[in-house]
Amino acid sequence: MxxxxxxxxxxxxxxKIQNMVDxxxxxxxxxxxxxxxxNLKLKYKKSVLGFLWSFISPATTALVYYVxxxxxxxxxxxxxxxxxxxxxxPWNFLLTCLGAGLDSLVTNHNxxxxxxxxxxxxxxxxxxxxxxxxxxxxxxxxVVALLLHVxxxxxxxxxxxxxxxxxxxxxxxxxxxxxxFVYFKDLRHAVSxxxxxxxxxxxxxxxxxxxxxxxRGFVYLNPLSMIFSSMNQIASEGIIPSPIQFLHATFATVVxxxxxxxxxxxxxxxxxxxx
Amino acid sequence: xxxxxIELKNVSKSFTYSENKSDNLKKVLIGFSxxxxxxxxxxxIQVLSDLNLKIHQGEFVGIMGRNGVGKSTLxxxxxxxxxxxxxxxxxxxxxxxLLELGAGFADELSGYENIFLNGAILGYxxxxxxxxxxxxxxxTDLGDKIQMPVRNYSSGMLVRLGxxxxxxxxxxxxxxxxxxxxxDVGFQEKCLNKIDQLYKSGKTIxxxxxxxxxxxxxxxxxxxxxNHRVIYDGPTHSGIDAYLKVF
Numbered sequence: 001m002x003x004x005x006x007x008x009x010x011x012x013x014x015x016k017i018q019n020m021v022d023x024x025x026x027x028x029x030x031x032x033x034x035x036x037x038x039n040l041k042l043k044y045k046k047s048v049l050g051f052l053w054s055f056i057s058p059a060t061t062a063l064v065y066y067v068x069x070x071x072x073x074x075x076x077x078x079x080x081x082x083x084x085x086x087x088x089x090p091w092n093f094l095l096t097c098l099g100a101g102l103d104s105l106v107t108n109h110n111x112x113x114x115x116x117x118x119x120x121x122x123x124x125x126x127x128x129x130x131x132x133x134x135x136x137x138x139x140x141x142x143v144v145a146l147l148l149h150v151x152x153x154x155x156x157x158x159x160x161x162x163x164x165x166x167x168x169x170x171x172x173x174x175x176x177x178x179x180x181f182v183y184f185k186d187l188r189h190a191v192s193x194x195x196x197x198x199x200x201x202x203x204x205x206x207x208x209x210x211x212x213x214x215x216r217g218f219v220y221l222n223p224l225s226m227i228f229s230s231m232n233q234i235a236s237e238g239i240i241p242s243p244i245q246f247l248h249a250t251f252a253t254v255v256x257x258x259x260x261x262x263x264x265x266x267x268x269x270x271x272x273x274x275x
Numbered sequence: 276x277x278x279x280x281i282e283l284k285n286v287s288k289s290f291t292y293s294e295n296k297s298d299n300l301k302k303v304l305i306g307f308s309x310x311x312x313x314x315x316x317x318x319x320i321q322v323l324s325d326l327n328l329k330i331h332q333g334e335f336v337g338i339m340g341r342n343g344v345g346k347s348t349l350x351x352x353x354x355x356x357x358x359x360x361x362x363x364x365x366x367x368x369x370x371x372x373l374l375e376l377g378a379g380f381a382d383e384l385s386g387y388e389n390i391f392l393n394g395a396i397l398g399y400x401x402x403x404x405x406x407x408x409x410x411x412x413x414x415t416d417l418g419d420k421i422q423m424p425v426r427n428y429s430s431g432m433l434v435r436l437g438x439x440x441x442x443x444x445x446x447x448x449x450x451x452x453x454x455x456x457x458x459d460v461g462f463q464e465k466c467l468n469k470i471d472q473l474y475k476s477g478k479t480i481x482x483x484x485x486x487x488x489x490x491x492x493x494x495x496x497x498x499x500x501x502n503h504r505v506i507y508d509g510p511t512h513s514g515i516d517a518y519l520k521v522f
Contacts, residue, residue, distance in 0.1 A: 031395035114378030116355040116370065117396050186301055269358035273290065
């Protein structure tokens with residue numbers, strides 16, 4: 001079995017679609033599996049408690065936001081608790097992908113420069129572990145929804161689709177961060193600040209319709225916005241996302257992923273050398 | 276005509292670094308605000324120059340040269356860790372590299388778990404590794420110590436484990452970078468026997484070494500580097516002379 005051609009200076013191989021699939025490490029499935037298994041084992045070693053700790057932090061944040069925005073600011077969104085949970089928990093997943101993705105490259109730099117390894121396997125494994133952890137918290141949201149008598153419609157079946165889009169975007173951002181790290185070692189600080197701002201540009205605490213028309217453009221420019229707005233409207237009112245939301249979310253994901261793919265492919269060897 | 280396993284065409288490799296390294300976003304932004312658009316002093320280190328190399332199946336190539344002349348970089352380029360600055364590299368077959376002591380091992384895992392990790396990194400699936408597991412463990416002679424976390428291994432133990440994994444995973448191309456220096460006499464002998472066995476079974480082996488004896492023992496082809504270029508590429512006996520002349 002001949003391995004795919006390696007290291008051709010900076011020339012791209014001709015089959016781009018095949019190469020995009022390579023970002024998911026088809027030749028190193030066992031490696032990714034191994035890494036994810038290790039991550040999960042570490043987390044769940046103490047069985048349920050391990051999971052609880054990673055759930056409690058975002059859940060507490062969500063609760064605080066709920067009290068402040070619903071009861072103090074008196075925002076008029078129905079079933080605000082599930083609305084918020086379905087925004088904060090996926091947002092936390094995104095943050096984990098970014099942080100753990102970059103960390104995995106930095107802490108394993110010795111590994112990466114001494115043995116040939118598809119370096120994107122590491123952030124991929126981190127993102128997969130994060131999405132698995134997130135999946136365990138979905139039943140909790142469902143239970144909260146049931147308790148609050150939120151309409152559980154067929155819309156709930158669409159949530160995995162939007163989560164899949166979110167996963168693709170999060171993985172893309174993790175790769176872009178990895179490349180950014182080559183050039184700016186203190187990127188982490190800039191990213192922290194940007195992420196905090198981005199949080200408010202994403203419809204997590206509010207509905208898109210509530211944003212005054214003059215600002216709404218900014219929200220639409222955010223590739224994550226329609227993913228979150230779709231998910232939280234399903235979770236709070238059971239409304240099925242509109243075709244525009246579908247198209248925007250899908251198109252934005254494709255664009256982000258393509259940019260990440262080309263940027264990463266171009267710079268991936270530099271990442272190894274600069275770690 | 277035997278299969279071409281490794282080919283390098285006009286390969287050059289250089290590393291650049293800037294002296295006033297603005298790899299800091301803060302520095303760059305401050306630089307802009309003070310309108311300092313100074314050009315960073317960039318230094319380039321040329322490690323390999325215009326290298327052309329073809330290695331066919333079944334060859335046992337010995338690579339020699341002073342320290343720092345580019346031998347390890349060459350192996351890293353062949354194995355895909357580094358990408359050449361210029362030129363192309365073609366590799367036709369899976370590679371089992373043994374480039375540095377303990378490369379590919381996770382410190383906190385045991386030797387046993389690291390066999391799976393290492394195999395996974397090299398692109399093998401669980402079944403393939405499972406099939407060879409007993410052979411790998413037996414060869415290392417580590418016994419119970421295989422269950423110890425790798426961070427507690429001595430360098431000799433590391434080389435036993437690393438070599439055993441690389442030697443048993445059945446990759447058609449093997450790259451060894453000065454790894455036989457460590458390891459006790461018993462293991463050295465075991466290693467050399469195993470390498471002989473691998474060579475006879477048709478594997479392509481590239482060995483970087485400072486030991487003319489090892490080269491004489493095995494290699495049918497010898498490449499000598501000096502000043503980042505190949506100064507000799509041919510049969511072993513003259514190769515060794517060329518290597519010794521370098522000093």
